[in-house]
Amino acid sequence: xxxxxxxxxxxxxYGPFHALTGIDLDxxxxxxxxxxxxxxxxxxxxxxxINMLEPFSEDSEILVDGVRVKPGANLAKVRTEVGMVFQxxxxxxxxxxxxxxxxxxxxxxxxxxxxxxxxxxxxxARVGLTxxxxxxxxxxxxxxxxxxxxxxxxxxxxxxxxxxxxTSALDPEMVGEVLDVMRDLARSGVTMIVVTxxxxxxxxxxxxxxxxDGGAVVESGDPADIFAAPKEARTRDFLQxxxxx
Amino acid sequence: MDLFETFFNLEVLQQSWPMLIKGLWxxxxxxxxxxxxxxxxxxxxxxxxxxxxxxVRFLTRCYINVFRSIxxxxxxxxVYYALPFVGIRLSSFASAMAALTLVSGAYTAEIFRAxxxxxxxxxxxxxxxxxxxxxxxxxxxxxPQSVRIVIPPLTNNSINVIKDTALASVVAMPDLLKQxxxxxxxxxxxxxxxxxxxxxxxxxxxxxLLVGQLENRMNRGKS
Ligand SMILES: Nc1ncnc2c1ncn2[C@@H]1O[C@H](COP(=O)(O)OP(=O)(O)OP(=O)(O)O)[C@@H](O)[C@H]1O
Ligand SMILES: [Mg+2]
Numbered sequence: 001x002x003x004x005x006x007x008x009x010x011x012x013x014y015g016p017f018h019a020l021t022g023i024d025l026d027x028x029x030x031x032x033x034x035x036x037x038x039x040x041x042x043x044x045x046x047x048x049x050i051n052m053l054e055p056f057s058e059d060s061e062i063l064v065d066g067v068r069v070k071p072g073a074n075l076a077k078v079r080t081e082v083g084m085v086f087q088x089x090x091x092x093x094x095x096x097x098x099x100x101x102x103x104x105x106x107x108x109x110x111x112x113x114x115x116x117x118x119x120x121x122x123x124x125a126r127v128g129l130t131x132x133x134x135x136x137x138x139x140x141x142x143x144x145x146x147x148x149x150x151x152x153x154x155x156x157x158x159x160x161x162x163x164x165x166x167t168s169a170l171d172p173e174m175v176g177e178v179l180d181v182m183r184d185l186a187r188s189g190v191t192m193i194v195v196t197x198x199x200x201x202x203x204x205x206x207x208x209x210x211x212x213d214g215g216a217v218v219e220s221g222d223p224a225d226i227f228a229a230p231k232e233a234r235t236r237d238f239l240q241x242x243x244x245x
Numbered sequence: 246m247d248l249f250e251t252f253f254n255l256e257v258l259q260q261s262w263p264m265l266i267k268g269l270w271x272x273x274x275x276x277x278x279x280x281x282x283x284x285x286x287x288x289x290x291x292x293x294x295x296x297x298x299x300x301v302r303f304l305t306r307c308y309i310n311v312f313r314s315i316x317x318x319x320x321x322x323x324v325y326y327a328l329p330f331v332g333i334r335l336s337s338f339a340s341a342m343a344a345l346t347l348v349s350g351a352y353t354a355e356i357f358r359a360x361x362x363x364x365x366x367x368x369x370x371x372x373x374x375x376x377x378x379x380x381x382x383x384x385x386x387x388x389p390q391s392v393r394i395v396i397p398p399l400t401n402n403s404i405n406v407i408k409d410t411a412l413a414s415v416v417a418m419p420d421l422l423k424q425x426x427x428x429x430x431x432x433x434x435x436x437x438x439x440x441x442x443x444x445x446x447x448x449x450x451x452x453x454l455l456v457g458q459l460e461n462r463m464n465r466g467k468s
Pocket of ligand 2: 043044045164165
């Protein structure tokens, strides 16, 4: 079986350091996958290889909807199809909220301005930020900024979304509003790969949970199984440590 | 002899005024042309310095270091007096503009580089993840943020360029300083020199104060 996103023998080196040690992974269209694991296990590196924010070894292969991820026209196509949401939001501070959302459709898809603007307003309504379109990012709370970042990614009508710890930089009282938006997205049928420490979210929303350690996938499966009866000792230790505190 | 009559002789000033204004005009033309050409050259050098292949990056770094090290006056005299030996004969204006631009471009490249490197890596990544090309990323995301950072140092550099235009009088360009020294010779009185100094100050002092304000505002914005 090959998935909508298909990863074969993925190796990644940072200089001499072997950060990903041969990962094989298939993700079906519409699937919601949560990636968990200790700090430094390679979770960010894994999802950043999918849209090639990190280059990876030549003999590794990543396909998105059958298109091989490699520099050039392929990568441009993959990046319009796969959106990304970062831990630190990375909104463009010199643009208003609406302009942040309009930029990529305008430049990459050459959408007409009026159309892009109307679409931005629709997306803002979807993430519950209708009244904030003309503000600058610095005028928003962390939770609001992250919801704008999600709207910005959605503006390219991606079929898959990558999330790298989207709630880790937020004050606790703002985590919920972002997870609510993500829960909504998961229901909409978009493929999602979510690196997260929010075990409650993973348990409720994920179709599959992947546990990584030392640059490899140690265990993966149905969230109910992984959380209730992890097979591997390393998974057990990790979950115990996370759930205990 | 009355000191005031010597240095602030209004009659002499009045007589030499048209010459000074003619010189000022040329000084401003040279300064502004060199500033603009230096900005274009600097942006170009900076992009080569950051984003081209390794050998070009190396050559660009060499250029920047050499032209930041060479005294402007030496460069100017080489352009004006030495290049004719290899058949390149530039007017005094063109020589001065060439020397000013070559040096200003080197400084400007470093200013732009600092401005680009001050933009967080996450901004490049967010733009790339959205599918923007490197060129679009620069034009729509990075440079608009860099501009705010580089305005104070660029203004500073522009002040230096205007000041350095006075060196052009060495290659007989009738700029403000040259006109003033000629008027002084004609009138046998130093007042035109004082007048020229006052005119330089009238233009540059407000610019210096403006830079100070911009820098203060930047520093306040940071915290
Ligand atoms: N740019 C880099 N240069 C060198 N080493 C890196 C770089 N980025 C990551 N690493 C190393 O690669 C390993 C995997 O990093 P990665 O960021 O993918 O981990 P992670 O699972 O996302 O951790 P965290 O939960 O802390 O975000 C770590 O050991 C890290 O130190
Ligand atoms: Mg990470």
